[in-house]
Amino acid sequence: MKKELSLYVHIPYCNSKCEYCNFVSTVSTDSEKLKYVELLKREIVLRANEYNKLYTISTIYIGGGTPSCLPLGSIKDIFQTIYKYFTVKNSAEITMELNPNSVTEEKITEYINSGVNRFSIGLQCVDQHVLLSMGRTHTVDDFDNTISLIRSQGISNISADIMLGYPGQKLKAVQETIDHLVSLNIPHISSYMLSVESGTPLQLMVDKGVKYLPKENDTIKMYQTVLKTLTNAGYNRYEISNFAKPGFICKHNKVYWNRSDYLGLGVAAHSYVAGVRFANTEDIKAYFDCIIGKNKVPVAEANKISKEEMKEEFVMLSLRTADGLDTTAYQKEFGESFLAKNKDKLANFIKGGFLVIDSQGRVKATDSGFLVLNKLILELCS
Numbered sequence: 535m536k537k538e539l540s541l542y543v544h545i546p547y548c549n550s551k552c553e554y555c556n557f558v559s560t561v562s563t564d565s566e567k568l569k570y571v572e573l574l575k576r577e578i579v580l581r582a583n584e585y586n587k588l589y590t591i592s593t594i595y596i597g598g599g600t601p602s603c604l605p606l607g608s609i610k611d612i613f614q615t616i617y618k619y620f621t622v623k624n625s626a627e628i629t630m631e632l633n634p635n636s637v638t639e640e641k642i643t644e645y646i647n648s649g650v651n652r653f654s655i656g657l658q659c660v661d662q663h664v665l666l667s668m669g670r671t672h673t674v675d676d677f678d679n680t681i682s683l684i685r686s687q688g689i690s691n692i693s694a695d696i697m698l699g700y701p702g703q704k705l706k707a708v709q710e711t712i713d714h715l716v717s718l719n720i721p722h723i724s725s726y727m728l729s730v731e732s733g734t735p736l737q738l739m740v741d742k743g744v745k746y747l748p749k750e751n752d753t754i755k756m757y758q759t760v761l762k763t764l765t766n767a768g769y770n771r772y773e774i775s776n777f778a779k780p781g782f783i784c785k786h787n788k789v790y791w792n793r794s795d796y797l798g799l800g801v802a803a804h805s806y807v808a809g810v811r812f813a814n815t816e817d818i819k820a821y822f823d824c825i826i827g828k829n830k831v832p833v834a835e836a837n838k839i840s841k842e843e844m845k846e847e848f849v850m851l852s853l854r855t856a857d858g859l860d861t862t863a864y865q866k867e868f869g870e871s872f873l874a875k876n877k878d879k880l881a882n883f884i885k886g887g888f889l890v891i892d893s894q895g896r897v898k899a900t901d902s903g904f905l906v907l908n909k910l911i912l913e914l915c916s
């Protein structure tokens with residue numbers, strides 16, 4: 535029987551670049567974008583030759599960048615190629631990322647007709663000053679209109695991204711952002727703590743003292759506000775940054791956290807298949823040259839994961855989820871007891887109220903544990 539595989543497709547273009555963002559994406563012309571789509575289709579064929587015999591596709595995620603900034607027809611083109619060369623399950627979850635001001639009714643129709651059944655939209659914050667300071671070019675109205683467009687075409691599986699801890703962002707703005715999403719009944723919310731990435735305009739401004747990060751305590755309060763409001767509104771925190779109403783957990787996300795197989799297509803896309811992590815080149819020109827010149831997929835690096843690295847990934851990824859770390863699965867995979875190996879550390883964390891072990895032997899972070907999760911993980915991996 536064929537195994538399951540998830541596909542991630544990277545679209546490295548945006549209409550403008552946000553000040554905090556270091557995802558691989560640039561502002562470009564339609565003709566460049568169309569050239570990229572042609573090469574991406576070639577990569578799909580090359581990869582399918584390798585993987586289609588062994589795998590069926592259970593989830594697809596088109597991310598970026600901003601996939602919705604491709605010209606009309608490109609997404610359809612990409613999906614037709616995927617369906618032609620890969621075997622995609624009828625029940626596959628197919629997600630596409632959108633920016634609130636890069637869609638039209640026609641585009642949404644194209645995406646849905648191409649099989650997209652879940653949309654993820656970046657709102658970030660409802661405070662227009664914060665949006666401007668982030669370098670975002672949309673308004674809250676644009677977001678609301680996008681939601682209406684999607685819903686009017688029958689899709690309810692929608693996610694919104696928000697960010698916490700941006701310079702100038704107040705707790706009130708976070709509360710209003712969450713209230714807005716709850717009032718719109720958006721069933722899935724990803725809430726990311728700002729990470730100041732090196733080389734971004736934001737980092738430069740923070741370093742120069744032009745922009746100030748909120749105090750750590752204020753950012754924690756923002757996270758607690760998100761957690762409390764969403765829990766009261768019937769959402770479950772199924773991972774530290776992800777909240778869903780019942781029935782709306784993202785299947786593709788779970789593939790990453792469960793360390794299941796996924797294949798990344800396109801420039802800068804990462805893959806994890808059969809214990810090997812590999813990544814395509816981040817350089818669009820190198821991507822073009824390699825596929826056109828050599829008819830080869832431009833892999834920049836490939837690493838067989840060592841047993842020790844696998845253990846660390848297991849701990850790191852599972853403790854971020856509400857399901858926690860399955861000690862039976864750990865024992866089965868690594869032939870050793872997680873509980874015995876970390877007896878003293880676990881006893882301390884449990885005593886401190888940061889971790890619990892449930893009746894099925896799962897180690898789970900508590901509310902206090904989620905606030906210091908990186909420290910707990912670091913300790914348990916050392």
Ligand SMILES: C[S@@+](CC[C@H](N)C(=O)[O-])C[C@H]1O[C@@H](n2cnc3c(N)ncnc32)[C@H](O)[C@@H]1O
Nearest residue numbers: 554555598599600633656695696726727728729
């Ligand atoms: C790949 S982006 C794509 C979404 C889409 N292009 C947009 O911006 O609306 C996915 C999400 O990552 C989050 N993100 C990007 N850079 C971040 C950073 N430096 N720190 C925290 N979150 C970030 C944002 O919430 C963003 O919506």
Ligand code: SF4
Nearest residue numbers: 548551552555598599
């Ligand atoms: S956050 Fe989204 S829209 Fe902004 S630059 Fe990054 S990928 Fe593009």
